[in-house]
Each structure stands twice: as structure tokens, then as C-alpha cells.
Amino acid sequence: xxxxxxxxxxxxxxxxxxxxxxxxxxxxxxxxxxxxxxxxxxxxxxxxxxxxxxxxxxxxxxxxxxxxxxxxxxxxxxxxxxxxxxxxxxxxxxxxxxxxxxxxxxxxxxxxxxxxxxxxxxxxxxxxxxxxxxxxxxxxxxxxxxxxxxxxxxxxxxxxxxxxxxxxxxxxxxxxxxxxxxxxxxxxxxxxxxxxxxxxxxxxxxxxxxxxxxxxxxxxxxxxxxxxxxxxxxxx
Amino acid sequence: xxxxxxxxxxxxxxxxxxxxxxxxxxxxxxxxxxxxxxxxxxxxxxxxxxxxxxxxxxxxxxxxxxxxxxxxxxxxxxxxxxxxxxxxxxxxxxxxxxxxxxxxxxxxxxxxxxxxxxxxxxxxxxxxxxxxxxxxxxxxxxxxxxxxxxxxxxxxxxxxxxxxxxxxxxxxxxxxxxxxxxxxxxxxxxxxxxxxxxxxxxxxxxxxxxxxxxxxxxxxxxxxxxxxxxxxxxxxxxxxxxxxxxxxxxxxxxxxxxxxxxxxxxxxxxxxxxxxxxxxxxxxxxxxxxxxxxxxxxxxxxxxxxxxx
Amino acid sequence: xxxxxxxxxxxxxxxxxxxxxxxxxxxxxxxxxxxxxxxxxxxxxxxxxxxxxxxxxxxxxxxxxxxxxxxxxxxxxxxxxxxxxxxxxxxxxxxxxxxxxxxxxxxxxxxxxxxxxxxxxxxxxxxxxxxxxxxxxxxxxxxxxxxxxxxxxxxxxxxxxxxxxxxxxxxxxxxxxxxxxxxxxxxxxxxxxxxxxxxxxxxxxxxxxxxxxxxxxxxxxxxxxxxxxxxxxxxxxxxxxxxxxxxxxxxxxxxxxxxxxxxxxxxxxxxxxxxxxxxxxxxxxxxxxxxxxxxxxxxxxxxxxxxxxxxxxxxxxxxxxxxxxxxxxxxxxxxxxxxxxxxxxxxxxxxxxxxxxxxxxxxxxxxxxxxxxxxxxxxxxxxxxxxxxxxxxxxxxxxxxxxxxxxxxxxxx
Numbered sequence: 001x002x003x004x005x006x007x008x009x010x011x012x013x014x015x016x017x018x019x020x021x022x023x024x025x026x027x028x029x030x031x032x033x034x035x036x037x038x039x040x041x042x043x044x045x046x047x048x049x050x051x052x053x054x055x056x057x058x059x060x061x062x063x064x065x066x067x068x069x070x071x072x073x074x075x076x077x078x079x080x081x082x083x084x085x086x087x088x089x090x091x092x093x094x095x096x097x098x099x100x101x102x103x104x105x106x107x108x109x110x111x112x113x114x115x116x117x118x119x120x121x122x123x124x125x126x127x128x129x130x131x132x133x134x135x136x137x138x139x140x141x142x143x144x145x146x147x148x149x150x151x152x153x154x155x156x157x158x159x160x161x162x163x164x165x166x167x168x169x170x171x172x173x174x175x176x177x178x179x180x181x182x183x184x185x186x187x188x189x190x191x192x193x194x195x196x197x198x199x200x201x202x203x204x205x206x207x208x209x210x211x212x213x214x215x216x217x218x219x220x221x222x223x224x225x226x227x228x229x230x231x232x233x234x235x236x
Numbered sequence: 237x238x239x240x241x242x243x244x245x246x247x248x249x250x251x252x253x254x255x256x257x258x259x260x261x262x263x264x265x266x267x268x269x270x271x272x273x274x275x276x277x278x279x280x281x282x283x284x285x286x287x288x289x290x291x292x293x294x295x296x297x298x299x300x301x302x303x304x305x306x307x308x309x310x311x312x313x314x315x316x317x318x319x320x321x322x323x324x325x326x327x328x329x330x331x332x333x334x335x336x337x338x339x340x341x342x343x344x345x346x347x348x349x350x351x352x353x354x355x356x357x358x359x360x361x362x363x364x365x366x367x368x369x370x371x372x373x374x375x376x377x378x379x380x381x382x383x384x385x386x387x388x389x390x391x392x393x394x395x396x397x398x399x400x401x402x403x404x405x406x407x408x409x410x411x412x413x414x415x416x417x418x419x420x421x422x423x424x425x426x427x428x429x430x431x432x433x434x435x436x437x438x439x440x441x442x443x444x445x446x447x448x449x450x451x452x453x454x455x456x457x458x459x460x461x462x463x464x465x466x467x468x469x470x471x472x473x474x475x476x477x478x479x480x481x482x483x484x485x486x487x488x489x490x491x492x493x494x495x496x497x498x499x500x501x502x503x504x505x506x507x508x509x510x511x512x513x514x515x516x517x518x519x520x521x522x523x524x525x526x527x528x529x530x531x532x533x534x535x536x537x538x539x540x541x542x543x544x545x
Numbered sequence: 546x547x548x549x550x551x552x553x554x555x556x557x558x559x560x561x562x563x564x565x566x567x568x569x570x571x572x573x574x575x576x577x578x579x580x581x582x583x584x585x586x587x588x589x590x591x592x593x594x595x596x597x598x599x600x601x602x603x604x605x606x607x608x609x610x611x612x613x614x615x616x617x618x619x620x621x622x623x624x625x626x627x628x629x630x631x632x633x634x635x636x637x638x639x640x641x642x643x644x645x646x647x648x649x650x651x652x653x654x655x656x657x658x659x660x661x662x663x664x665x666x667x668x669x670x671x672x673x674x675x676x677x678x679x680x681x682x683x684x685x686x687x688x689x690x691x692x693x694x695x696x697x698x699x700x701x702x703x704x705x706x707x708x709x710x711x712x713x714x715x716x717x718x719x720x721x722x723x724x725x726x727x728x729x730x731x732x733x734x735x736x737x738x739x740x741x742x743x744x745x746x747x748x749x750x751x752x753x754x755x756x757x758x759x760x761x762x763x764x765x766x767x768x769x770x771x772x773x774x775x776x777x778x779x780x781x782x783x784x785x786x787x788x789x790x791x792x793x794x795x796x797x798x799x800x801x802x803x804x805x806x807x808x809x810x811x812x813x814x815x816x817x818x819x820x821x822x823x824x825x826x827x828x829x830x831x832x833x834x835x836x837x838x839x840x841x842x843x844x845x846x847x848x849x850x851x852x853x854x855x856x857x858x859x860x861x862x863x864x865x866x867x868x869x870x871x872x873x874x875x876x877x878x879x880x881x882x883x884x885x886x887x888x889x890x891x892x893x894x895x896x897x898x899x900x901x902x903x904x905x906x907x908x909x910x911x912x913x914x915x916x917x918x919x920x921x922x923x924x925x926x927x928x929x930x931x932x933x934x935x936x937x938x939x940x941x942x943x944x945x946x947x948x949x950x951x952x953x954x955x956x957x958x
Contacts, residue, residue, distance in 0.1 A: 050436060264762075372816050509766075512773075
């Protein structure tokens with residue numbers, strides 16, 4: 001079943017158009033990867049989906065409801081949660097306060113305590129450091145806070161923008177393992193990644209973007225063995 | 237024997253006067269800090285330099301003046317009336333005057349047009365006040381006006397200044413508690429740290445801006461109430477405190493409330509004690525000099541952090 | 546295009562003719578006078594008083610038939626806000642002379658503004674009447690177009706010290722130490738320079754020389770310095786808001802002195818007395834004019850002004866009022882709006898009577914430098930008269946309010 005349907009989305013910054021008639025479908029419960037080089041418009045796509053910037057044309061359907069043009073707080077209220085690129089933690093607030101901010105909406109606030117327990121189960125280190133200022137944590141720990149913060153909102157669809165960026169190989173493997181685990185609880189995942197190998201290996205489906213458009217689509221397994229992908233993105 | 241006794245009493249007199257000036261600087265400085273808190277809060281959250289700040293202080297002073305003059309009430313009882321009024325004044329100013337401009341400049345980090353708009357508000361408010369109230373210097377005689385606390389050693393502290401000092405700290409603590417523990421307070425802090433990330437948490441940015449602006453104006457309204465028992469009210473009174481407030485905000489760190497209060501006290505003490513040793517026109521220079529020096533050493537101010545500005 | 550070309554010359558000629566007709570028409574209907582005064586900023590209070598006084602005079606003059614020698618032409622006052630800023634004053638003068646084509650200029654209250662602005666008028670040959678700006682050098686530049694009604698500031702300081710010496714004699718009190726506290730603008734520093742010379746000549750010891758910024762937010766440090774210096778007499782030069790602040794703080798901090806002598810300006814501002822009340826009891830002030838002056842027309846003019854605007858005339862307003870009548874006389878004498886002729890008329894005029902002659906001396910009469918040689922000063926004392934704070938003329942002895950004995954030294958509360 002289609003959870004999110006993006007139909008011919010166009011948008012950009014002022015005179016510079018970034019997305020060109022982009023059409024993407026996300027099925028309920030799947031892990032979907034969007035891969036592409038820097039600057040193809042992946043982050044712009046997420047910003048538009050989250051309501052941080054307007055679309056110039058096109059429609060976005062979430063469970064058959066049109067959501068393009070809605071303000072960010074309404075998008076969050078529908079259960080579409082983004083974990084932004086570079087983590088964007090509230091550096092001068094504690095780990096606990098960051099997690100609490102994740103459960104800001106009234107709906108999420110109601111289940112705050114139980115979700116906090118779940119997050120601590122996935123990331124026990126965060127409970128140890130709950131009163132530490134988020135800005136003083138290591139890169140890997142900050143990543144945990146970012147993901148945990150997203151989970152606190154009780155997402156239906158979780159959009160992760162380059163979660164493995166800047167992490168050591170060990171932590172990167174760990175990140176993808178956690179994402180897979182979250183997907184297994186029923187959360188639909190949209191994964192934006194430059195680490196093509198890992199993201200394709202945990203994805204059900206994937207789209208390849210180049211210069212603001214979709215150029216290829218297929219299952220994770222299919223794309224992993226695709227010669228163009230292997231040459232352009234896996235350096236093989 | 238009598239020669240040294242005379243020297244000693246002279247020295248004692250001198251110490252008493254210096255101590256008196258130190259206390260005056262502390263009291264007056266805390267009030268300066270109070271006038272700066274609203275400005276620093278608005279900058280910290282909205283990233284906007286509110287050039288209408290002095291005019292807002294003037295509005296608060298007139299509001300307090302009329303409350304007291306029309307009803308003869310105790311000046312500090314005017315606070316629960318003036319402060320909420322000023323909150324809404326700021327809330328609606330943000331919503332109807334500044335927000336439309338904000339929305340047009342959504343992607344700009346520190347919107348220049350907003351600064352121009354606040355400058356426009358400054359001119360309009362000051363001239364409206366001149367038109368409506370005239371250039372007259374108004375002084376209100378309250379139950380605490382001119383009254384003193386006498387300390388041993390011929391030291392006099394003006395009562396309204398002491399109450400101002402107390403109110404500054406109470407409001408500082410209240411603000412701290414609000415920002416630290418309440419949901420709205422945390423949302424305000426989050427927005428000031430990273431507004432896009434806060435949006436992704438479901439925080440309505442515009443509501444936060446309005447609330448923060450309202451709180452900033454409310455605190456400035458409190459400062460107005462504190463000043464009215466011992467300061468004359470007239471349309472351009474805001475300009476005098478405005479310049480000081482800007483220096484204090486930068487000195488204390490943009491967006492830092494404790495920084496504003498501490499910065500105010502430092503300025504107040506330099507102004508007061510400094511004047512004992514040099515012509516009072518020079519103390520302004522010293523304050524500006526210190527301000528520039530601090531900017532060289534720590535550009536983000538005493539309590540400012542590097543992250544956002 | 547070809548059709549229009551032959552039409553061009555007659556069209557231009559017609560426009561020019563209509564233009565000059567318009568100008569000639571305007572000249573016969575009104576005489577434009579430019580007034581550059583502070584209508585906002587720190588001196589707004591006194592600037593607005595000057596404006597009101599001019600308006601009252603203009604209304605009277607126009608209602609009585611305007612300038613008869615110019616066919617009943619009415620006086621038309623144009624106002625520019627100097628904001629107490631010299632650059633604003635200068636550009637206002639340029640505009641009023643070049644665009645508005647005023648016949649005369651008046652202004653600017655703040656000496657710092659008057660000094661450069663009169664230079665502009667001198668350059669263009671437009672007569673400039675200065676009702677009040679005390680800086681000596683305004684009429685010491687060999688200018689031909691500047692006419693100042695008020696006394697020079699060196700006359701003010703001279704008279705302040707003459708007054709003090711007379712008080713010492715009259716009440717047998719010896720004065721040893723003096724303190725000078727003054728706003729750090731042109732006006733205050735000018736007075737302070739005069740005071741220092743006079744103190745030396747009179748043998749007083751200067752225990753405090755304290756300039757302060759008029760826009761200071763807290764004058765307690767200055768008052769503490771006065772308290773520390775323990776002078777016999779305190780000389781002050783202050784604008785209204787700082788005069789209020791200083792007077793209240795001096796009273797609050799219980800600073801006791803033999804005498805406080807103000808220099809007009811803020812101390813003479815009507816709002817000063819309202820704002821400080823009993824705290825001003827005993828303060829001396831030197832002014833050009835006081836409401837209890839024993840001269841015909843004074844009571845009536847003051848009553849009318851008070852009715853119109855809600856407060857009494859003061860030195861500055863009186864000079865502005867008189868300057869308007871002076872200008873009327875000059876225009877009548879010149880029978881022309883030609884600046885040269887007006888200037889000539891002003892230089893030879895002697896205004897001794899009429900509604901405008903409510904000043905404290907006999908006549909306005911300018912010397913070859915454009916200075917009114919008769920300008921004189923009066924010292925008053927503020928006194929609590931049965932609950933109302935009033936100003937009583939005390940010096941020169943001949944001008945003293947009948948039945949009033951000054952309190953010297955000041956009573957200590």
C-alpha cells in the first residue's frame with residue numbers, strides 16, 4: 001500500500017530550480033533508499049516534504065491526503081518525522097532535553113515516558129549521559145541522540161538524511177543495523193544516503209536521483225548488482 | 237595627634253563616598269541590566285536587532301505613569317497591569333508588523349528588512365508619543381519617590397532603586413525557571429539554538445517568535461515600571477537607555493539573560509565609581525573602551541556562545 | 546516632433562511669464578520666514594515654546610492687517626526641526642533659502658546649531674534674527690546679516706558672579722568655595738570657561754569642575770561628587786531633564802549648600818518647576834525675563850500665552866515673540882522683501898514699544914556687529930509661596946519683586 005506518493009514535484013531556491021517533475025512512491029512498512037551524488041536535490045526533497053520550504057508545483061499525498069504546502073508542525077503531527085542532515089541537535093540542551101523536544105507535539109507528549117524507555121533500550125548509552133549537554137558528545141553519541149529524538153515522536157514514516165555521515169566504519173555499520181531494527185517495528189523508512197552499498201543492502205526498494213530527477217528505480221538487490229550503479233556509485 | 241585623626245576621618249569620608257557610589261552603581265546597573273534583558277531575549281530567539289527597543293521602554297514608562305497618575309496606586313501594583321499589557325503589545329507587534337516581513341525573508345539568516353521595520357516602529361512610536369503627550373517632562377510622585385534607605389556612615393540609597401534591584405533578580409530567576417522547566421520555555425530555547433530543527437520537532441516557529449517578543453516587551457515594561465518612581469517620562473527617554481542596552485547586550489553575550497544582568501551591573505559600577513575619579517563625561521568613554529576591548533578578546537561577550545551568531 | 550518645435554518658444558515664454566506672475570502674486574500675499582528650531586530631541590520642550598510664541602505673534606500681526614507697507618501681506622512661518630543637530634540646521638537653511646525662498650530666517654536655540662546655520666545665511670545675504678543663542682562668537686564674526694536679541698553668554702556669567710558678590714554683601718555671608726557642574730555641550734562648556742575666569746578674579750576656590758552628558762541616565766555619581774567636594778555655592782548649567790534629575794537627586798541625597806545658581810535653560814523651563822516641586826526651594830536662576838516683571842503688556846501677554854498653551858512665557862519664548870514683532874517692524878521700514886533692504890532696516894531699528902516690547906529692558910537696539918546692546922538679565926529665586934512654587938525676581942535690586950526678601954544662604958531641610 002502506498003504511504004507516501006510524490007507526484008511530479010518541482011521546487012527550488014528563487015530562480016534556481018532543483019527538483020524537476022520528481023515522482024516517488026513509498027510503500028507502507030518498507031525501507032526505501034534514495035541515492036545520488038552531492039547536490040542532486042535529496043536534502044531539498046526532504047525539506048519540501050517536511051514543510052520547511054514550499055513546492056512550486058506538484059502534489060504530495062500521504063495516505064491519500066494532500067500534504068504539500070502544510071506547515072512543518074502539521075507534517076510532524078501526521079507522523080512524518082525527519083532526522084536532518086548533520087544531526088542538528090540542540091547543542092546547549094541536555095540529551096534528555098533533546099529527546100523531550102522530540103516528543104513536543106501533544107500526541108507525542110502523551111506517550112513520552114514509554115517512548116523514552118524504548119529509546120534508552122535501543123541506546124543505553126544515552127541514559128548514562130542523559131544530563132550531559134548534547135554539544136559535548138562524540139559524533140556517534142550525537143547520532144544516537146538524533147535518531148532517538150526522531151523516535152520520540154512516534155513516527156509513521158521516518159526520513160533520515162545521511163545518518164552515517166562523518167562516522168567511523170564501525171559506527172556506520174551500527175547505524176544501518178539500528179535503522180533496520182527500527183524498520184522491523186513497522187516504521188516506514190526513507191533513507192537518503194551516500195553510502196550506497198550499506199543503504200541498498202538494507203533497503204526493499206530504491207530510487208536513484210541525478211540532477212533533480214529520478215533516473216532509476218528498483219529493489220535493493222536489483223540495484224546492488226546493476227552495472228551502472230556499480231560503476232558510478234560503488235566504484236567497481 | 238589631631239593631624240592624623242583629621243587624615244583618618246578624611247579617608248573614612250572618602251571611603252564612605254566611594255562605597256556609596258559602588259552601591260549606587262550596583263543598584264542602577266541592575267536596572268540597566270533589566271532594560272537590556274528584553275533586547276537580548278529577542279535577539280537570541282528571533283535573531284533580530286530590535287531598534288524599537290528604546291521606544292518600547294518609553295511606552296512601558298508611559299503606561300506605568302498613566303496607571304499611577306490616574307488611580308494614585310502604589311507604583312509596584314501597576315506591574316501586574318502594565319506587564320501583561322506590554323506582553324500583548326509585543327505579541328501583536330510581532331504578529332502584525334514584523335511577521336509579515338519575516339515570512340517574505342524566510343530563508344535569510346538575519347533579515348535586514350526586519351531591522352528596517354523595527355527602526356520604522358521606533359520613529360513612529362517616538363513621534364506618536366510626542367504628538368499625543370507633548371514634549372513635557374512628566375514626573376509622578378509615588379509613595380516611594382524620593383524616599384531613602386539610610387545606612388550608617390551617611391550613606392543614602394534611593395528606595396525605588398533598591399526595589400528595582402530586587403525586581404531585576406526576581407524576574408531574572410523567574411525567566412530562568414520558565415526557560416528551563418516549562419514546555420514553552422524549552423521550545424523557545426530550542427528555537428534560538430536551531431530554528432529549523434525545532435520546526436522538525438513540530439514547534440510552530442511563528443508562535444514562538446510572538447511569545448518570545450511578547451516576553452521581551454513584558455520585561456521591558458517591567459523596567460519601565462521600575463524607572464517611573466524616580467525618572468522623568470518624556471517621548472525621547474528611550475534613546476538614553478537604548479544605547480546602554482545595546483552595549484550591555486553585546487557585553488553580556490547576545491541572547492544571554494544572565495549576561496545582560498551582569499553586563500548591566502558592570503556598566504553601572506563603572507559609570508558610578510568611575511565618575512568619582514574622572515569627569516563623568518569620561519566614564520562613557522571608559523565604557524565604550526571596555527566594550528571594544530571585550531569584543532577583541534571574546535567577541536561573543538561574557539556569556540555568549542560561539543554556536544549561533 | 547516637427548509640429549512641436551515652433552511651438553516651443555512661445556510655450557516656454559508663457560510658462561515663464563506665468564511663473565513670475567505666480568511669484569509676484571505670492572510676494573504680495575505673504576512674506577515667508579524660515580524658523581529653524583529644535584522640535585524633537587533633547588531641546589524639544591524649549592523649541593516648541595519658541596514656536597508657540599512665534600505663532601501667537603504672527604496671529605496677532607496678521608489679524609491686525611499684516612505688513613501695511615507691503616499691501617497687507619501676511620507673515621507666513623515655515624518651520625524646520627533642527628533636532629539640535631548642526632548638520633540638520635545647515636541643510637534646513639540651505640533648503641529654506643534656495644527652495645522656499647524665505648525673506649528672513651530665525652533660530653536655532655542651540656548655539657551649536659545657530660553658529661554654522663547663520664554662516665549659511667551670511668553667505669547668501671539673507672538676514673537672520675537670533676532670538677536666543679548665547680555663544681559670544683555668534684555676533685563676533687564681523688557678519689552683516691546676523692542680529693541677536695539675547696545677551697551674550699559672557700554677560701550671563703558676568704551677572705551671575707555680580708549677583709553673588711552683591712548677596713555676600715547684603716547678607717554678610719562669606720563665600721569661599723564654588724563648584725561648577727554643567728552639561729558638556731557648547732552652552733555648558735562656554736559658561737564654565739567664563740565661570741573659571743570670574744572665580745579666579747573674585748578669589749573663590751574651585752573645588753569641583755564637572756562636565757556631564759545631558760543625556761546621562763543616572764546623575765547620582767555627579768551628586769556624590771558634589772557631596773564630596775562640599776562647596777559653598779554650586780553653579781549649574783543644565784537642560785530640562787538633567788535639571789530635574791539633578792535637583793531631585795540633590796534633595797534626595799540631602800546635599801546641603803549655601804546657594805545653587807542655575808543658568809536658565811532647563812531651570813527656566815516651566816516643566817522643571819512642575820516636576821521637582823518643593824525640591825527646588827531656594828534655588829537661584831538667571832534669566833532674561835520673568836513673569837513678575839513690572840512692565841506694561843507683560844501681564845496681558847503672559848495671560849494670553851498661558852491660556853493658549855497651558856504654561857507661562859519664559860525668556861526664550863519672550864525673545865521669540867519679540868523677534869517676530871521686530872521682523873514686522875523691519876519689513877514695515879524696508880517696505881520690501883529684498884534681503885538687503887530688510888537687513889538695512891534691522892541694523893537701524895530701535896524697538897521700544899508695541900505688543901512685542903515685553904522684554905525686561907527698554908529697547909532692542911543692535912550695535913555694528915548685530916548684537917542687541919541693551920540685552921539685560923535678571924536673577925530670580927524659586928520660593929515656596931503658600932504651597933505653590935514661584936519664581937521671584939531678586940536682582941538687580943532695582944528689579945526685585947516688591948516685598949520679597951531673598952533667602953541667602955539657602956535653608957537646609
